[in-house]
Amino acid sequence: MKMQSKCGSFFALLAVACSALLLAPDNAQAVPSFARQTGMACEACHTVFPELTPFGRRFKLNGYVIDNLQQVSGMNTSKEQTLALNQLPPLSMMFQTSYTQTQTAVPDSAVSGAQAKNGQVLFPQQASLFYAGRIAPNLGAFVQFTYNGASGSFGWDNTDIRYAKMVNDHFLWGMSFNNNPTVQDLWNTTPAWQTPFDQRSSTAPSRGATTMIDGGLAGAGVAGLSAYASWDNAFYAELGAYRSAPAAAVIDSTSKNVVNANAPYWRLAYERQWDRQSWEVGAYGIDANLYPGGGVALTGPTNRYRDWAADSQYEYIGDEHLFTATATYIRENQTLDASYATGASSNLRNNLKTLRLGASYFFRRTYGAALGYFSTAGSADALLYAPALFSGYGNSRPDTKGWTAELDWVPYENTKLALQYTNYSRFNGAANNYDGSGRNASDNNTLYLLGWINF
C-alpha cells in the first residue's frame, strides 16, 4: 500500500493539530459567536458541529435572535423597541488545517507527463471570520468571510441574514436573504450543510458533474430572497428566488452560468419530534434559466435546469449515544437550448441524478464514526462530457460513485479532528481510464486528515 509509506507525514500533521489543540480555550463553546450571544454551550444547538439539534433548528428559524448579552437599547414613545444591539459584537474565528493524499498523485499543472507532489498540507485549508447573531429585535445574521488556502484568496462565504416573527404559539414566519441555495435550510441533508462529510479536501479531485442546487449555482455567485413559515415546529414551507450576484460587479459575457431573471426556489418539510428523537422528511427544488456565458454574450437562448430533491433525516440525541442518518436524492432535468445551439452539448435534453446516504455515531459527543454512500449519474453526452487529462470524461458519461468513511475525535466542543477516506468505484463516467488518458477512478481515492477549531 502506497498509503502506509506516508505515515510519517500523518504524525507530523497530527503533531501540528495537537499543538493547535493546546491553544483552545478551557471552557470551550462551539460556533462561538452564537455561544457568546446566547450564553449556551455548543451542545445546545449542535449534536457535534455543524449538525444542528432540534433546538439549533429553532434558533435558526427564529432568526438567530435569542440573546443574553448586555444591550444597547432604543425605544420610541409607543414603547416599541427600535434598537437592540449587543454591547460587544458576536464575532468568532474558524481555523482549518488539513492533509490530503490521493492514491496516485495528480498530474502536474504545467509540465506534461509529470506529477504533482502527493501529500498536500494546507495551513490553513480555510480560515474564517464570522459575525453571527442578532442585529436588531427580530433580525439576525450569519455572515462568514473566508480565506481559502487552496486558492490563496479572501472572499465572502456563506451568508444568511434573516427576519423572523412569531405570530403566536404555533405560527412563525420569516425571510432570509442569502447567497447559497439551502444555506438557509434547517436540516443537514441539503447541499450547503450536509452531514456527515460536510468537510472534504479542497485539493483532492472532485466529481465533474453536479446539479445546480448541489453547489452549481452557489459556485456561480447568486443572491436570493425567500419567505418561510413554520407551524408547530412540524411543518415548514419556503418560497424564494435567486439572481446572479457574482463577486465581480458587472455581469457580462465573461461571467459563467448567469441566471436569466430569477430562479425560483422552494422547500417543504415535515419534522416529528418525540422523546430524544426527531425525524424529518421533505422536498426542495429550483428552476433556473442560465446563460452559459464564458465568452458568449448574454442574449438568445438559455439552458434550463429544473432540480427537485427529496430528503430525510433521523436524529437520536442521548447523553451517551448520538446517532444521525441522512438521505438525499436530487434529480435535475436539463434543457440545453443555449449549449446545444453553440455545439457545447450533443443532446438538447440531459439529466443528472445524485443520491447521498450517510450515517454517523458519536459517543458522548467525543468519539465518532461515519459512513456514507454517494452517487451521481446521468445521460451520456459526448460534447458536454469530453475527454481531458485528469478532469475529463473518457466515455461521455458524468457518473461518479463511491463511499466515504470517517473517524472523528472531538476533544472539546469547539475542536474536531477527522480522518476521512473516500473510495471511488467510478469517477467521471468510468472505473478504468475514466479521463481517456489512462487514469483510473481508484487513483483518486483520497485520505484526508482535518483539524478544525472554532473560537
Add this chain to the structure above:
Amino acid sequence: MNKLLARITALVLAATAGAAFAQQDPAALAQGVCSACHGPDGHSISPVFPNLAGQQPAYITLQLFAFRDHRRGDPNAQAYMWGMASQLSDDTIKALATYYAAQKPAPGQPGASALMAAGEKIYTQGVPAQGVPACATCHGAQGLGDKAFPRLAGQHVDYLVAQLEGFKSGTRSNAPIMLAVARTLTPEQMRAVATYASSR
C-alpha cells in the same frame, strides 16, 4: 425586479424596527424563547428538558436565581440555563414562575409494574437501611410538591433520574437535602422511584 427586491427589503427592515418590545412580558418570553426547549405552555418533548407546567412557583424562582448566580451547575444547567437566565431581572423571574405555575400540568404515565411497585415503596416508605427518607414527606403523596419542594408528578422519568444522578455525583449541588437523600441510591432505585413519582 431589482426595485421589487429593494421594496421587499425595505418592508422587512421597517417591520423589524417596529417590532413590539416584549422581553419582559412573561407569556411572550415563555412562548418566544423558553418554549424552544420547554415546549408551548411548559410541556417539553425531550426528557433532557423538564416540564414546567404546574411547577411550584417558589421552586422555579429558586432555580432561575441559582442558574443566574451559577449556584446550580449540573451539565445541562451550565450548557443551557446559565446563559438563558443571565439577563433576567428578579421581577421577570417571578413573573415567569407565576406563568408556568398557572399552566395545566402534564398528566403522569404509569411505567412497568415491577418498577412502579419498587418505586412506590421507596417513594412512600423510603429505604431505612440506606438512610433514604420517604419522598412523599416533602414532595407530597401525589408528588405535587410544596413551595421550594418541586412537583414531580408528570415530570419526565429521564429528567428525574438525571437530577438524582446529579445530586449523587455532586454536579447539582444546590439542594442540600437531596444531596443527602441521593447519596446511597442505586441506579435501579433511582429509575424505580422516578418512574413512580412521574406517574402521579
